[in-house]
Amino acid sequence: MRIIVCVKQVPNTDEVKIDPVKGTLIREGVPSILNPDDANALEAALKIKDEFGARVTVLSMGPKQAAFALKECLAMGADDALLLCDRAFAGGDTWATSNTLAAAIKALGGADLILAGSQAIDGDTAQVGPQIAAKLDIPQITFAIELQLKDSKISAKRQTQTGYELIEAPLPALLTATRDLNVPRHMNAALLINATETEVPVWGLKDINISEDETGLKASPTRVIKSFVPPLKAKGKIVSDISAVIKELKAKRLIGGVSS
Amino acid sequence: MKEVWVFAEHDNTKISQTTFELLGIGSKLASDLDAQVCAILCGHNMESLAPELFAYGASKVYLINSPHLQTYSAEPHAIAISQAIKAFDPEIALFGATPVGRDLAPRLASIIGTGLTADCTGLAIDEDKRFLQTRPAFGGNLMATIICPNHRPAMSTVRPGVMDKLARDPNRTGSLELFTPTIDPLSIRAQVKEVVKELKESINLTQAKTIVSGGRGLATPEGFALLNELALAIGGCVASSRACVDAGWIDKSRQVGQTGSTVKPDLYIACGISGAIQHLAGMQESGFIVAINKNESAPIMNVADIGIVGDLYQVIPEMLKQLRDLEG
Numbered sequence: 001m002r003i004i005v006c007v008k009q010v011p012n013t014d015e016v017k018i019d020p021v022k023g024t025l026i027r028e029g030v031p032s033i034l035n036p037d038d039a040n041a042l043e044a045a046l047k048i049k050d051e052f053g054a055r056v057t058v059l060s061m062g063p064k065q066a067a068f069a070l071k072e073c074l075a076m077g078a079d080d081a082l083l084l085c086d087r088a089f090a091g092g093d094t095w096a097t098s099n100t101l102a103a104a105i106k107a108l109g110g111a112d113l114i115l116a117g118s119q120a121i122d123g124d125t126a127q128v129g130p131q132i133a134a135k136l137d138i139p140q141i142t143f144a145i146e147l148q149l150k151d152s153k154i155s156a157k158r159q160t161q162t163g164y165e166l167i168e169a170p171l172p173a174l175l176t177a178t179r180d181l182n183v184p185r186h187m188n189a190a191l192l193i194n195a196t197e198t199e200v201p202v203w204g205l206k207d208i209n210i211s212e213d214e215t216g217l218k219a220s221p222t223r224v225i226k227s228f229v230p231p232l233k234a235k236g237k238i239v240s241d242i243s244a245v246i247k248e249l250k251a252k253r254l255i256g257g258v259s260s
Numbered sequence: 261m262k263e264v265w266v267f268a269e270h271d272n273t274k275i276s277q278t279t280f281e282l283l284g285i286g287s288k289l290a291s292d293l294d295a296q297v298c299a300i301l302c303g304h305n306m307e308s309l310a311p312e313l314f315a316y317g318a319s320k321v322y323l324i325n326s327p328h329l330q331t332y333s334a335e336p337h338a339i340a341i342s343q344a345i346k347a348f349d350p351e352i353a354l355f356g357a358t359p360v361g362r363d364l365a366p367r368l369a370s371i372i373g374t375g376l377t378a379d380c381t382g383l384a385i386d387e388d389k390r391f392l393q394t395r396p397a398f399g400g401n402l403m404a405t406i407i408c409p410n411h412r413p414a415m416s417t418v419r420p421g422v423m424d425k426l427a428r429d430p431n432r433t434g435s436l437e438l439f440t441p442t443i444d445p446l447s448i449r450a451q452v453k454e455v456v457k458e459l460k461e462s463i464n465l466t467q468a469k470t471i472v473s474g475g476r477g478l479a480t481p482e483g484f485a486l487l488n489e490l491a492l493a494i495g496g497c498v499a500s501s502r503a504c505v506d507a508g509w510i511d512k513s514r515q516v517g518q519t520g521s522t523v524k525p526d527l528y529i530a531c532g533i534s535g536a537i538q539h540l541a542g543m544q545e546s547g548f549i550v551a552i553n554k555n556e557s558a559p560i561m562n563v564a565d566i567g568i569v570g571d572l573y574q575v576i577p578e579m580l581k582q583l584r585d586l587e588g
Contacts, residue, residue, distance in 0.1 A: 124518070143363070163455075166453045167333075170449055238567045239566055254547075
C-alpha cells in the first residue's frame with residue numbers, strides 16, 4: 001500500500017506581527033512550522049503503516065527551506081520525502097497548486113491513499129485537498145474526524161455543522177484531516193538523526209510532465225489585487241463604575257427590562 | 261440576462277440561514293451587474309423549498325433534480341452543478357463557507373477550471389464591473405482582495421454570519437427552471453452511509469442577539485458557570501475564545517473567531533479574552549462590545565465600546581447584583 005501525504009511549511013500565524021507604520025506583515029523572525037493539520041494527516045498515514053504496513057511518502061511544494069518540514073515528517077516515521085521546487089511553480093493559487101501536486105502524484109506512480117491537512121494556517125482555504133481529488137478523479141472525504149481502513153475501503157467520519165457524516169470510499173481516495181482526527185506523534189530521536197543527514201530529493205517542472213502554462217501564477221485563474229491590514233474599530237472608553245455600564249446598556253436597550 | 265448563482269444548502273426540509281445571507285449579497289451584486297440572482301436547488305423533488313428562496317430574494321430557482329442528489333455528497337453534486345454551469349454560463353457562483361460549501365466548491369471549481377476564493381468576508385462590484393472578493397489570510401492578520409479576470413463563473417465561498425439577509429417577503433415570486441443532470445451511478449464512489457446529528461444542545465451563535473464570551477482569563481472551566489449566570493440574566497448565549505475550546509473547557513460549537521463562528525450580536529460581552537486577531541476577526545462587527553479584562557492594554561480593549569478593567573470574578577457578580585437591584 002502506498003500513501004502520499006501532502007504537507008506544507010507555514011509561518012506560525014500565532015506569531016505574525018503587524019508593522020503599525022507600514023501596515024504590513026512582519027515575517028522576519030516568525031518561525032516556520034509544519035502546518036498543524038498536515039501533522040494529523042501524517043499521523044493518520046503512520047497509524048495505517050503501523051497496523052497494515054504501508055510506504056508513506058511526504059510531498060510538499062515550496063521553497064528550498066521547506067525540506068526542513070519534510071525532514072520533520074521523516075523523523076516522525078515517513079519513509080521518503082519529495083520537495084517540488086521550481087520558479088515556475090511559484091505564485092500559484094489553489095487551482096494551480098493542486099494541478100502541480102496532482103501532476104507530481106501521477107509522476108510518483110499514484111497512490112492508494114492520499115492524505116492532506118484540511119487547511120493551512122497561512123492561506124486558510126481548505127481547497128487544495130479536494131482540488132487534488134478532482135484533478136486525479138478520485139473520491140474525497142474532507143474534514144475527517146475519524147478514519148478506518150478495511151477491505152481496501154476507507155470509512156471516515158466527516159465533520160458537519162450539526163454532527164458528522166459516515167462516508168465509505170473505495171481506494172484510491174483522498175482524505176483531509178482535521179486536528180480532531182488524532183494526536184500526532186513526536187519525532188523519534190534515531191529517525192531524526194537519519195533525517196538530518198538525508199538529502200531530500202527536489203523535483204522541478206520537467207520531472208512532473210506538465211508545461212509552464214499549467215502551473216504557478218500563469219495557470220492561476222485568480223489574482224490578488226490588493227492586501228491590507230484589517231481596520232480596527234475606534235477605541236472605546238474605559239470605565240470602572242459598573243452601575244454606569246448597566247445603565248448605559250439599558251438605555252441602549254441592549255439588555256432587557258427597560259421600563260419607559 | 262447575466263446571472264449570479266447562489267448554491268442553496270438544505271437538509272431536505274428547510275433552507276439554511278447561510279443561503280439567505282448569500283441571496284442577500286447575491287441580490288446586491290446582481291443589481292450592480294444588471295444581472296439576476298438565481299438559487300441552485302439540488303435534490304430529489306425539492307420543489308417545495310423554492311418559495312422560501314424567492315421570499316429571500318431569488319429571481320429564479322434552478323431545480324436540479326436527480327435521485328442521486330437526495331443526500332449531499334461531493335461527487336454527484338459537483339457533476340450535476342458543473343453540467344448546469346456549462347448549460348447556463350453564470351457570471352458568479354456563491355457557496356457558503358460551510359462544511360458542505362467547502363467540500364463541494366473546490367471540487368466543482370477544479371472540474372470547471374475556474375477560480376475559487378475561499379471564505380470571503382467582503383464581496384463587491386467596482387466601477388469597472390470587476391467582482392472584488394475580499395478575505396482574511398494569515399489567521400486574520402491580513403486581508404486580501406482577489407479577482408478572477410478571465411474565467412467564468414467567478415466562484416466564492418462566503419463566511420457564514422457576515423452578509424445581511426434581505427427581509428423575508430412571502431409575496432415575492434420568481435421563475436422555476438427544471439434541470440435534469442446526467443449522473444452515471446459509477447461516478448459516485450464515496451457513499452454517505454449515515455448522516456448523524458449529534459444530540460448536543462443546538463447552538464446557533466450566528467443568530468444570537470446577545471453573547472457572553474469567555475477566554476483564557478477565566479482561569480478555570482468553572483468560570484463558564486458564572487458566564488452562564490450572566491447570560492441567563494440578560495438573555496444571551498455563552499460563547500468562547502479558541503483557548504478555552506483547546507483546553508477542553510467548552511465545546512467547539514461555542515467557539516467564536518477565525519476557526520469558529522463569526523458573530524454579529526447586538527451586544528458582545530468579552531470576559532477574560534485578550535483579543536487575539538483570530539478572535540477579533542470573528543466578533544468585531546458586533547453592535548456593541550463590552551470587554552472585561554485585568555489588562556487595560558489588552559487588544560480586546562481596542563475594539564470594545566466599553567472596557568472594564570478588573571477581575572471578572574469581581575466584575576460579573578457586581579453586574580449580576582446591579583441587574584437584580586434594577587429589577588427589584
